[in-house]
Amino acid sequence: xxxxxISLKIFLFFTVLTGVLYPLxxxxxxxxxxxxxxxxxxxxxxxxxxxxxxIGQQFDSTIYFxxxxxxxxxxxxxxxxxxxxxxxxxLKQQVIERKQHFIKFNQLDSLSxxxxxxxxxxxxxxxxxxxxxxxxxxxxxxxxxxxxxxxQKQQLIxxxxxxxxxxxxxxxxxxxVNVLLLNLELDKIR
Amino acid sequence: MTIQDFLQIALFIALLIGLxxxxxNFMSKVFNGEKHFMLPVLGWLERLTYKFIRINPxxxxxxxxxxFGLLAFNLAGFLxxxxxxxxxxxxxxxxxxxxxxxWHSAFNTAVSFMTNTNWQGYAGETTMSYFxxxxxxAVQNFVSAATxxxxxxxxxxxxxxxxxxxxxxxxxxLTRATLYILxxxxxxxxxxxxxxxxxQNFNSYETVQTLQGTQQVLPMGPAASQIAIKQxxxxxxxxxxxxxxxxxxxxxxxxxxxxxxxxxxxxxxLTYTYGRFVKSSRQGWTIFAAMMILFLAGLGISLYAEYSxxxxxxxxxxxxxxxxxxxxxxxxxxxxxTTDASCGAVNAMxxxxxxxxxxxxxxxxxxxxxIFGGVxxxxxxxxxxxxxxxxxxGLMVGRTPEYLGKKIEAFEVKMAIIANLSTSFVILVFTxxxxxxxxxxxxxxxxxxxxxxxxxxxxxxxxxNNGSAFAGLNANTLFYNLTLGIGMLIGRxxxxxxxxxxxxxxxxxKTTPPSLGTFRTxxxxxxxxxxxxILIVGGLTYFPALSLGPVVEHxxxxxxxxx
Numbered sequence: 001x002x003x004x005x006i007s008l009k010i011f012l013f014f015t016v017l018t019g020v021l022y023p024l025x026x027x028x029x030x031x032x033x034x035x036x037x038x039x040x041x042x043x044x045x046x047x048x049x050x051x052x053x054x055i056g057q058q059f060d061s062t063i064y065f066x067x068x069x070x071x072x073x074x075x076x077x078x079x080x081x082x083x084x085x086x087x088x089x090x091l092k093q094q095v096i097e098r099k100q101h102f103i104k105f106n107q108l109d110s111l112s113x114x115x116x117x118x119x120x121x122x123x124x125x126x127x128x129x130x131x132x133x134x135x136x137x138x139x140x141x142x143x144x145x146x147x148x149x150x151x152q153k154q155q156l157i158x159x160x161x162x163x164x165x166x167x168x169x170x171x172x173x174x175x176x177v178n179v180l181l182l183n184l185e186l187d188k189i190r
Numbered sequence: 191m192t193i194q195d196f197l198q199i200a201l202f203i204a205l206l207i208g209l210x211x212x213x214x215n216f217m218s219k220v221f222n223g224e225k226h227f228m229l230p231v232l233g234w235l236e237r238l239t240y241k242f243i244r245i246n247p248x249x250x251x252x253x254x255x256x257x258f259g260l261l262a263f264n265l266a267g268f269l270x271x272x273x274x275x276x277x278x279x280x281x282x283x284x285x286x287x288x289x290x291x292x293w294h295s296a297f298n299t300a301v302s303f304m305t306n307t308n309w310q311g312y313a314g315e316t317t318m319s320y321f322x323x324x325x326x327x328a329v330q331n332f333v334s335a336a337t338x339x340x341x342x343x344x345x346x347x348x349x350x351x352x353x354x355x356x357x358x359x360x361x362x363x364l365t366r367a368t369l370y371i372l373x374x375x376x377x378x379x380x381x382x383x384x385x386x387x388x389x390q391n392f393n394s395y396e397t398v399q400t401l402q403g404t405q406q407v408l409p410m411g412p413a414a415s416q417i418a419i420k421q422x423x424x425x426x427x428x429x430x431x432x433x434x435x436x437x438x439x440x441x442x443x444x445x446x447x448x449x450x451x452x453x454x455x456x457x458x459x460l461t462y463t464y465g466r467f468v469k470s471s472r473q474g475w476t477i478f479a480a481m482m483i484l485f486l487a488g489l490g491i492s493l494y495a496e497y498s499x500x501x502x503x504x505x506x507x508x509x510x511x512x513x514x515x516x517x518x519x520x521x522x523x524x525x526x527x528t529t530d531a532s533c534g535a536v537n538a539m540x541x542x543x544x545x546x547x548x549x550x551x552x553x554x555x556x557x558x559x560x561i562f563g564g565v566x567x568x569x570x571x572x573x574x575x576x577x578x579x580x581x582x583x584g585l586m587v588g589r590t591p592e593y594l595g596k597k598i599e600a601f602e603v604k605m606a607i608i609a610n611l612s613t614s615f616v617i618l619v620f621t622x623x624x625x626x627x628x629x630x631x632x633x634x635x636x637x638x639x640x641x642x643x644x645x646x647x648x649x650x651x652x653x654x655n656n657g658s659a660f661a662g663l664n665a666n667t668l669f670y671n672l673t674l675g676i677g678m679l680i681g682r683x684x685x686x687x688x689x690x691x692x693x694x695x696x697x698x699x700k701t702t703p704p705s706l707g708t709f710r711t712x713x714x715x716x717x718x719x720x721x722x723x724i725l726i727v728g729g730l731t732y733f734p735a736l737s738l739g740p741v742v743e744h745x746x747x748x749x750x751x752x753x
Binding site: 056060083089 | 198267270315324325329364373376384389390395397414437444447536537538542639643661746
């Protein structure tokens with residue numbers, strides 16, 4: 001009986017400490033030191049919240065860079081991937097279709113190498129990035145759709161180069177471009 | 191693979207080796223009651239705890255009282271967590287107005303978080319209120335990890351003491367593990383995670399107008415504080431459904447690197463603590479070396495499988511279920527570490543891993559989560575195999591088996607076998623049941639051998655208290671919630687109780703001083719023997735099951751057959 005009472009009391013004690021005080025303490029520090037990041041790295045355009053820098057959005061218009069395929073169509077409630085195994089015929093079919101679509105959509109040569117991330121769905125369904133190569137493959141299509149002249153197209157390529165993130169601390173992670181940030185810059189090209 | 195890929199792995203291993211003695215030394219001071227640098231900072235909190243629960247921290251107990259305290263404490267945690275889930279709609283901090291959780295899902299989740307499994311049959315952002323996440327789940331993240339540490343410390347005391355029935359005070363060990371180890375590290379880590387972009391707030395979900403003009407609802411919440419302890423305590427339960435693949439949970443390669451490291455630092459450090467307690471750091475490093483070899487072997491196979499071409503997709507890098515910022519190497523490294531260590535967080539969807547990578551993850555769990563393993567759980571699971579190794583080696587040379595001067599007799603071997611069989615029983619029996627029943631098969635997301643792998647993975651994860659999944663399997667059904675819940679209970683307490691019994695039995699024995707005839711347990715020969723026993727006793731049990739799942743899938747994939 002004594003043990004049961006002790007166990008209830010210590011459980012109560014740790015619930016208050018680690019369940020209430022700990023998250024409040026961390027929230028306090030986070031909101032003071034990194035307020036923008038703690039609140040979801042939101043992007044504001046013309047006083048409107050247009051998304052989070054970290055969360056990918058669906059782009060299927062010809063005037064924007066496309067993002068990766070997503071098993072959840074970029075609806076974050078809830079996040080997730082396709083969970084298809086490699087021997088799943090649906091996955092095989094999807095990859096073939098996505099490849100044909102990407103080639104047709106971007107008017108590419110039918111033998112072009114398409115980077116893998118544009119053919120496979122991401123893990124979270126919210127992957128904000130694509131590779132630099134995938135972005136460059138889309139430049140011609142966007143320039144045509146927006147009636148860009150040669151100088152504007154050069155600006156567009158410069159944009160991709162500028163927004164390409166290198167591996168962090170020289171070695172960590174992969175080279176990548178944030179699609180939403182890229183499309184925001186794209187809208188600024190006049 | 192590029193040089194950069196190898197550099198990331200090398201950096202990880204170097205930091206792990208470097209941090210092991212630092213962590214290990216600190217933990218041995220904490221549990222020996224010696225002076226350490228956190229005492230002036232948090233000592234008052236420890237004294238306050240004892241005052242509140244009215245115990246004498248120095249009063250030690252025998253193994254039975256220790257076990258009883260542990261079970262009572264876990265029961266309290268289970269009941270509380272169960273109740274706040276089934277009544278969450280009536281409780282505060284629920285800005286998304288989520289409804290009450292079903293009883294079987296609540297049972298599964300309560301067991302899951304209490305046993306340090308953190309298997310999730312539900313999607314966090316659409317199921318659990320901030321209240322449940324904080325007051326319920328996050329608390330269990332701390333105390334289930336602290337429970338694991340307490341058990342291994344009791345076991346180490348049993349091994350290193352002689353002629354006593356006392357193995358420590360559960361309340362003291364629990365308190366110290368939480369206050370001095372888990373809490374400070376979590377605070378530090380959580381703040382670093384926020385600096386990378388992990389959310390930490392109590393805002394309601396944010397509705398935004400996307401650039402293309404549609405609406406997107408962004409989930410929010412106190413994620414960083416929970417993710418920090420989820421990695422450090424090898425819990426692995428994600429704040430969001432996609433777990434560490436979610437950009438709000440793991441936004442950058444740097445946050446990813448730290449999250450992988452955080453999984454291993456306490457389990458690796460404990461091997462050093464072990465060495466300190468038994469007064470031979472060689473013994474600790476021996477265990478560390480055996481774990482490291484098994485880790486590297488798994489990592490090697492998994493990387494090779496993921497980077498190999500196959501006739502279905504040709505030379506295309508296998509990016510299904512992986513994030514661009516992590517790429518293949520970081521996804522594979524995460525998958526091997528998280529399954530080695532009973533963490534179960536994922537930054538890639540394991541269901542979409544190549545067959546052999548998925549198999550490495552399964553084997554890591556099937557061996558009983560002993561490759562560094564869960565906090566505490568990894569090391570005490572490893573001691574089970576050490577006892578078996580010493581016993582088998584003793585049989586081969588015809589001597590009474592001894593370990594660190596303690597005679598290993600029938601009782602210890604029996605207990606070790608019970609611990610070992612608990613896991614196998616859950617994995618094989620429940621997998622077989624699910625594979626031949628309609629309510630088991632109707633949850634599958636993939637056909638062919640991969641479907642069988644989904645089931646096998648689920649029960650391996652439950653039995654090993656891992657919590658990761660081949661997440662295509664819809665496990666939020668009555669059948670899976672109950673069988674997986676029971677599996678987690680057996681996998682946790684079916685090991686902890688025999689371990690504490692071994693601790694009690696060893697503590698009461700006399701120590702024989704080492705002589706020329708003593709079988710050495712701190713050299714390469716022993717490491718080789720230990721690894722062999724792990725693979726033969728632990729691994730061979732599952733070979734038939736694995737050959738029906740990932741092995742046959744691998745060969746079918748190489749013949750370009752799909753389902």
